Amino acid sequence: xxQLVGSLRKELADSxxxxxxxxxxxxxxxxxLLKNLVLTGFKNxxxxxLDTIDVSNLNRQFLFQKKHVGKSKAQVxxxxxxxxxxxxxxTAYHDSIMNPEYNVEFFRKFMLVMNALDNRxxxxxxxxxxxxxxxxLIESGTAGYLGQVTVIKKGMTECYECQPKPAQKTFPGCxxxxxxxxxxxxxxxxxxxxxxxxGEEDADQxxxxxxxxxxxxxxxxxxxxxxTASDKDGDIKRVSTKEWARSTGYDSVKLFNKLFKDxxxxxxxxxxxxxxxxxxxxLDWHQLENSECPKEGTPASGxxxxxxxxxxxxxxxxxxxxxxxxxxxQEKGEGAELVWDKDDPPAMDFVTAAANLRMHIxxxxxxxxxxxxxxxxxxxxxIATTNAVIAGLIVxxxxxxxxxxxxxxxxxxxxxxxxxxKKLLVPCVLDPPSANCYVCASKPExxxxxxxxxxxxxxxxxxxxxxxxxxxxxxVQIEDGKGTIxxxxxxxxxxxxxxxxxxxxxxxxxxxxxxxxxxxxxxLLINVLHDLERDVEFEVVGEAPDKAPPPQTNQEEVNSxxxxxxxxxxxxxSSKGQHRSGHDLTSHSCYISAKRLSSVSEVELSxx
Amino acid sequence: MIEKEDPVISEEEAAQYDRQxxxxxxxxxxxxxxxxxxxAGLGGLGAExxxxxxxxGVKGLTLLDHEQVSEExxxxxxLVPVTAQGQNRAKASLERAQNLNPMVKxxxxxxxxEDKPDDFFLxxxxxxxxxxSRDLMIRVDQLCSKHNIxxxxxxxxxxxxxxxxxxxxxxxxxxxxxxxxxxxxESNDGPKAKKAKVDPNETTMVKKTASFxxxxxxxxxxxxxxxxxxxxxxxxxxxxLLQVLLKFRTDKGRDPDPQSFPEDSQLLRxxxxxxxxxxxxxxxxLNDDFISYCFSEMSPVCAVVGGVLGQEVVKRLTVFSR
Numbered sequence: 001x002x003q004l005v006g007s008l009r010k011e012l013a014d015s016x017x018x019x020x021x022x023x024x025x026x027x028x029x030x031x032x033l034l035k036n037l038v039l040t041g042f043k044n045x046x047x048x049x050l051d052t053i054d055v056s057n058l059n060r061q062f063l064f065q066k067k068h069v070g071k072s073k074a075q076v077x078x079x080x081x082x083x084x085x086x087x088x089x090x091t092a093y094h095d096s097i098m099n100p101e102y103n104v105e106f107f108r109k110f111m112l113v114m115n116a117l118d119n120r121x122x123x124x125x126x127x128x129x130x131x132x133x134x135x136x137l138i139e140s141g142t143a144g145y146l147g148q149v150t151v152i153k154k155g156m157t158e159c160y161e162c163q164p165k166p167a168q169k170t171f172p173g174c175x176x177x178x179x180x181x182x183x184x185x186x187x188x189x190x191x192x193x194x195x196x197x198x199g200e201e202d203a204d205q206x207x208x209x210x211x212x213x214x215x216x217x218x219x220x221x222x223x224x225x226x227x228t229a230s231d232k233d234g235d236i237k238r239v240s241t242k243e244w245a246r247s248t249g250y251d252s253v254k255l256f257n258k259l260f261k262d263x264x265x266x267x268x269x270x271x272x273x274x275x276x277x278x279x280x281x282x283l284d285w286h287q288l289e290n291s292e293c294p295k296e297g298t299p300a301s302g303x304x305x306x307x308x309x310x311x312x313x314x315x316x317x318x319x320x321x322x323x324x325x326x327x328x329x330q331e332k333g334e335g336a337e338l339v340w341d342k343d344d345p346p347a348m349d350f351v352t353a354a355a356n357l358r359m360h361i362x363x364x365x366x367x368x369x370x371x372x373x374x375x376x377x378x379x380x381x382x383i384a385t386t387n388a389v390i391a392g393l394i395v396x397x398x399x400x401x402x403x404x405x406x407x408x409x410x411x412x413x414x415x416x417x418x419x420x421x422k423k424l425l426v427p428c429v430l431d432p433p434s435a436n437c438y439v440c441a442s443k444p445e446x447x448x449x450x451x452x453x454x455x456x457x458x459x460x461x462x463x464x465x466x467x468x469x470x471x472x473x474x475x476v477q478i479e480d481g482k483g484t485i486x487x488x489x490x491x492x493x494x495x496x497x498x499x500x501x502x503x504x505x506x507x508x509x510x511x512x513x514x515x516x517x518x519x520x521x522x523x524l525l526i527n528v529l530h531d532l533e534r535d536v537e538f539e540v541v542g543e544a545p546d547k548a549p550p551p552q553t554n555q556e557e558v559n560s561x562x563x564x565x566x567x568x569x570x571x572x573x574s575s576k577g578q579h580r581s582g583h584d585l586t587s588h589s590c591y592i593s594a595k596r597l598s599s600v601s602e603v604e605l606s607x608x
Numbered sequence: 609m610i611e612k613e614d615p616v617i618s619e620e621e622a623a624q625y626d627r628q629x630x631x632x633x634x635x636x637x638x639x640x641x642x643x644x645x646x647x648a649g650l651g652g653l654g655a656e657x658x659x660x661x662x663x664x665g666v667k668g669l670t671l672l673d674h675e676q677v678s679e680e681x682x683x684x685x686x687l688v689p690v691t692a693q694g695q696n697r698a699k700a701s702l703e704r705a706q707n708l709n710p711m712v713k714x715x716x717x718x719x720x721x722e723d724k725p726d727d728f729f730l731x732x733x734x735x736x737x738x739x740x741s742r743d744l745m746i747r748v749d750q751l752c753s754k755h756n757i758x759x760x761x762x763x764x765x766x767x768x769x770x771x772x773x774x775x776x777x778x779x780x781x782x783x784x785x786x787x788x789x790x791x792x793x794e795s796n797d798g799p800k801a802k803k804a805k806v807d808p809n810e811t812t813m814v815k816k817t818a819s820f821x822x823x824x825x826x827x828x829x830x831x832x833x834x835x836x837x838x839x840x841x842x843x844x845x846x847x848x849l850l851q852v853l854l855k856f857r858t859d860k861g862r863d864p865d866p867q868s869f870p871e872d873s874q875l876l877r878x879x880x881x882x883x884x885x886x887x888x889x890x891x892x893x894l895n896d897d898f899i900s901y902c903f904s905e906m907s908p909v910c911a912v913v914g915g916v917l918g919q920e921v922v923k924r925l926t927v928f929s930r
């Protein structure tokens with residue numbers, strides 16, 4: 001005779017109440033997930049999140065209230081969940097899951113790990129830890145109305161990194177510095193500018209005109225014009241932007257004139273750039289100040305942030321934010337650096353102003369602070385209901401796993417609207433591991449194209465092994481018969497190698513490097529292909545380019561949308577529907593709608 | 609019944625609703641801000657819908673439930689404190705519901721929904737019924753759709769659940785569709801004309817009209833007709849399961865209870881046979897498997913159904929309506 005405990009068979013209810021599970025992330029999905037786990041009868045839950053609560057979380061992270069703003073998400077989530085189930089045993093960690101403390105031993109404590117993350121780096125890391133510990137992982141993501149859930153089990157399914165994910169979108173330096181054509185280019189420029197002036201200066205985030213632009217085909221007869229522009233600010237190239245700004249005392253008008261007048265005039269001298277493009281028009285502070293006509297303030301209906309100011313308005317915003325940021329910098333003292341944060345008003349004001357001024361210069365319609373914030377802050381719109389549905393699906397997949405029914409696990413996509421088959425939720429059978437996966441294959445291997453004479457060891461470490469291949473604390477040695485150590489995860493041991501080039505160590509075409517991450521229990525063999533022609537620093541030699549049938553493209557789209565706001569450089573949109581037809585297999589929970597649309601007529605109204 | 613004066617969104621609301629305003633727009637948020645909703649039933653599904661609507665930022669939500677908090681209810685939903693046994697379920701849920709979003713007026717009503725007069729329902733823009741009997745739902749559905757009040761129903765039975773909505777015979781709404789931007793000289797967002805692309809910021813508003821059937825019609829399909837028989841294969845078997853469970857609820861005045869598993873299983877089997885026979889359908893259309901999976905309200909299922917239902921309510925409240 002079947003015995004029930006609530007909705008569940010007794011055997012399942014028993015294993016749920018005794019097993020230990022880990023929830024990585026206590027945000028949108030995490031809060032809903034924690035609630036579902038507790039109400040379903042899970043008694044031993046550990047939750048980890050490095051973040052603190054922000055007011056913009058409150059529309060969906062329902063375990064938090066206004067009074068909790070600023071506190072640890074994991075901690076408050078635990079306290080709120082205990083309110084409706086005091087007998088649950090919840091451990092909260094206000095920490096990063098990538099901390100070496102959370103090693104394979106830590107992961108092995110759990111029967112199940114569930115991700116509720118918002119960035120790819122952490123997902124890659126947890127993927128590897130779960131592979132190393134051989135623990136099933138439920139991966140998920142949401143963006144706007146869309147969401148998905150999938151199950152990862154070593155040896156049985158694809159791991160998170162089996163399918164190449166579209167790389168973060170980046171823009172070429174000359175587009176940012178010389179020839180922006182879209183608002184996003186100006187916004188990225190403004191963020192770089194913030195770092196150059198107030199934050200950590202980065203050689204990859206130059207804002208001044210790029211004379212090495214291949215399109216410019218520099219004309220030596222124009223040197224006089226260049227010299228004029230240079231003299232005004234003491235040679236653009238030798239003095240760092242920050243040093244120059246400091247020398248002027250962060251004078252906002254001087255800054256304004258350099259960035260929006262002098263540098264633009266400099267760009268104009270590179271006339272080849274403007275043969276087929278509309279040339280930028282420089283701004284002059286005093287001209288704008290004098291020609292400003294005071295308008296009767298029409299009380300704006302709608303949000304203040306959604307208003308688009310006029311040029312003088314952004315000039316004033318620029319001035320005001322520079323002054324505020326200057327004070328912030330002074331307060332922090334000698335050698336201080338600010339970190340850009342979309343929720344820090346003057347930082348956001350600065351980017352809004354600078355980006356808009358640049359947009360205006362390059363004949364683009366200016367954008368409201370609201371829109372700039374979306375793009376600059378990589379904000380992905382989010383609501384409670386999508387997260388609620390996805391978190392419910394996570395638990396349902398979890399129950400299958402705990403019942404020993406891994407074959408019935410599915411990848412499930414949540415659509416915005418029912419698809420052609422009238423399905424809102426589309427389950428798809430899980431794929432087996434990819435034989436070529438550079439993470440979960442038995443002896444993972446990749447081939448990287450780069451220039452051995454121009455690639456520094458530091459670049460190999462940071463851009464390739466860490467950023468591209470997701471290692472957190474790598475050790476890299478050369479397979480040269482001597483096992484020469486190139487990079488050591490021990491701090492300080494190989495710092496001396498950082499600025500040397502790979503060729504200095506005898507690395508050349510065909511060389512092999514062995515990269516290890518001890519924490520992730522992961523070894524990757526890297527084959528080096530020396531390539532002279534390099535527009536980009538390096539390139540991973542992937543599979544054949546024609547391997548991209550339409551259904552997979554959709555999945556990649558969804559993956560890239562739902563990977564999280566920390567990753568995309570692009571403005572985020574979430575209105576893409578999916579048309580992936582999957583099997584009509586459903587788990588036991590079904591949904592019927594007796595709604596019938598019997599007549600639908602469409603009439604086009606005027607466009608917005 | 610959306611208020612005539614344009615509700616203003618304060619800066620405080622703008623900060624809290626930021627991430628959703630970026631999804632459905634300021635106008636939609638304003639319309640939500642002017643909507644009053646009735647939610648009947650504060651079981652597992654009801655609590656989920658309440659949470660979703662309160663977080664979305666409706667003007668007011670009335671929680672209507674005459675049931676008392678039992679030991680089971682404390683396990684089933686997260687709004688009722690563990691110490692509230694014996695209290696009215698709506699009243700016990702009020703404090704936590706209100707704390708989800710102080711900007712929404714949440715009200716608890718302990719009355720039986722059956723005892724409510726017709727005009728009680730007319731003060732709302734939308735009515736959402738959970739845990740209600742078939743007859744009550746049909747009555748309310750008929751009454752509300754006559755008065756252009758949006759009706760939503762839903763329930764969760766173990767691993768199963770459903771939702772229904774009725775927006776009337778002539779529901780006018782406007783849908784946003786991405787606009788394809790054709791190249792025609794200089795475009796506004798850049799100095800150089802680009803090839804045709806879908807600009808996510810440029811949309812066309814498309815006016816649509818839809819006609820919904822009533823709950824009565826939806827539940828009273830004649831399966832002996834040729835048309836229905838043809839549609840039978842495409843009809844999820846859960847539709848018939850719903851008929852069985854609604855009949856159980858009418859006959860027993862409650863849903864299948866794990867405490868009475870043997871008797872209730874027996875009754876479910878019997879009702880299944882009766883229902884299928886009365887519909888002139890084959891008895892093996894719905895086999896016995898469902899029986900052990902339809903008890904109590906499973907939390908993750910409440911979350912899924914509550915999320916879909918909640919979003920449907922939000923969507924319909926925010927469409928342009930005259």
